Amino acid sequence: MNVTAHAVAAATAAPLEARGLTHRYDSKVVLDHVDLALQPGSVLGLIGRNGAGKSTLIRAMLGLLEPQSGDAFVFGEPALKLSDPVKERLGYVPQQPDALAWLTAAQMFDYLSRFYPRWDHRFVKDTLQRWKIEPDKVMAKLSPGERQRVDLVRALAPQPELLVLDEPASALDPVARRELLREIALRAGEAGATVLFSTHIVSDLERVASDIAFLHEGRLLLHCPVDETKERYARLWLPANVAAAAPTSSLGKRRHEDGSLSVIVECDANGAWPDASRLPGARIDTLGLEDLFVEIAE
Amino acid sequence: MDASLLTIQPASAEPIYRQIVEQLRRLIAGGQLPPGELLPSVREVAGFHAVNPMTVSRAYSLAESEGLLERLRGKGMAVATTRRTSQTQTQRMALLEAPLAALARQARELELPAEPVLQRLSKLMGH
Numbered sequence: 001m002n003v004t005a006h007a008v009a010a011a012t013a014a015p016l017e018a019r020g021l022t023h024r025y026d027s028k029v030v031l032d033h034v035d036l037a038l039q040p041g042s043v044l045g046l047i048g049r050n051g052a053g054k055s056t057l058i059r060a061m062l063g064l065l066e067p068q069s070g071d072a073f074v075f076g077e078p079a080l081k082l083s084d085p086v087k088e089r090l091g092y093v094p095q096q097p098d099a100l101a102w103l104t105a106a107q108m109f110d111y112l113s114r115f116y117p118r119w120d121h122r123f124v125k126d127t128l129q130r131w132k133i134e135p136d137k138v139m140a141k142l143s144p145g146e147r148q149r150v151d152l153v154r155a156l157a158p159q160p161e162l163l164v165l166d167e168p169a170s171a172l173d174p175v176a177r178r179e180l181l182r183e184i185a186l187r188a189g190e191a192g193a194t195v196l197f198s199t200h201i202v203s204d205l206e207r208v209a210s211d212i213a214f215l216h217e218g219r220l221l222l223h224c225p226v227d228e229t230k231e232r233y234a235r236l237w238l239p240a241n242v243a244a245a246a247p248t249s250s251l252g253k254r255r256h257e258d259g260s261l262s263v264i265v266e267c268d269a270n271g272a273w274p275d276a277s278r279l280p281g282a283r284i285d286t287l288g289l290e291d292l293f294v295e296i297a298e
Numbered sequence: 299m300d301a302s303l304l305t306i307q308p309a310s311a312e313p314i315y316r317q318i319v320e321q322l323r324r325l326i327a328g329g330q331l332p333p334g335e336l337l338p339s340v341r342e343v344a345g346f347h348a349v350n351p352m353t354v355s356r357a358y359s360l361a362e363s364e365g366l367l368e369r370l371r372g373k374g375m376a377v378a379t380t381r382r383t384s385q386t387q388t389q390r391m392a393l394l395e396a397p398l399a400a401l402a403r404q405a406r407e408l409e410l411p412a413e414p415v416l417q418r419l420s421k422l423m424g425h
Contacts, residue, residue: 189351
């Protein structure tokens, strides 16, 4: 491939893409043929229970882990062989940051800023102040929450085009969490950054995510725009006497003790629910993402 | 108008962009937002509520297409000054489609025949 063709491919490629990613730990399947592509400027919330494979998926998509099969690409480059220019466009915050812990935050920022032409010194200074982090304390001595905040600042300061956050809010208090979400939202909306963040706190995701992906037992069950998810799926409850007429659903079905049945259904292109919703006694409940997630993941 | 006038409930089953349009509709109908009043920018709303700016843009565009808002060149969005009389009855009926569908569904769930429901609705509308 000549240089121009390569540049065109890189410009049009999804910022982050997984194709058929499959991975096992011992005999346990943690990723089962996962296909996932992020559109430029989108904010994808990756949701799943603890142990669903979120961190493994993120690590495999970034080339930090070699999957048993399948491929991952960052800006069109194979994730396992990223070039330095592509790495510069990427910001990643792992769930438990521990790199460079013997430095103070100020030392680390000073060191890292030399590698990034777009490093935002002002943002670093303002944010550390606002988040009340002592820049001259050795990072190993910071609390887990402070450590996570330092790492978020580190990932945001180079103004990356692709930002990947693994459970970014887990150690943050509500105020800092809201502030982080604001930062994510505005960067995506204004700077056109693409964001992937994993969480099990659904309300965080509902604020800022444009798209949502449900990962359950290593499989991707759902991947669509947040608004559409809310408008397209609902829970259909059928009393026992008509429960046999329940439509098939790949997403979730539960039989209750009295013989009644709940099933997750999808509306058609005209917004109409399946025929069974018009049976006598049938009820349709629209769902927030958290309820939908619980129904699917149970 | 201040961005804090809006309330966002992210966990609701109603998408955020619809929540915004509904509130604008109410605030305008109730006179809290007079014609010509400038709306906060997309950035202000997104920043204040920590929501995706694209969601706010979508809400504003929908409100504009419904004639609630108008785009002022160089100033952003404002409450429409001219009540759009050009909206046909069909267009106005379309706005009622969702609540009517919800009403029909609930009536069915309660196993009510159409006749008494329609009578009641008629009375509520003052006929």
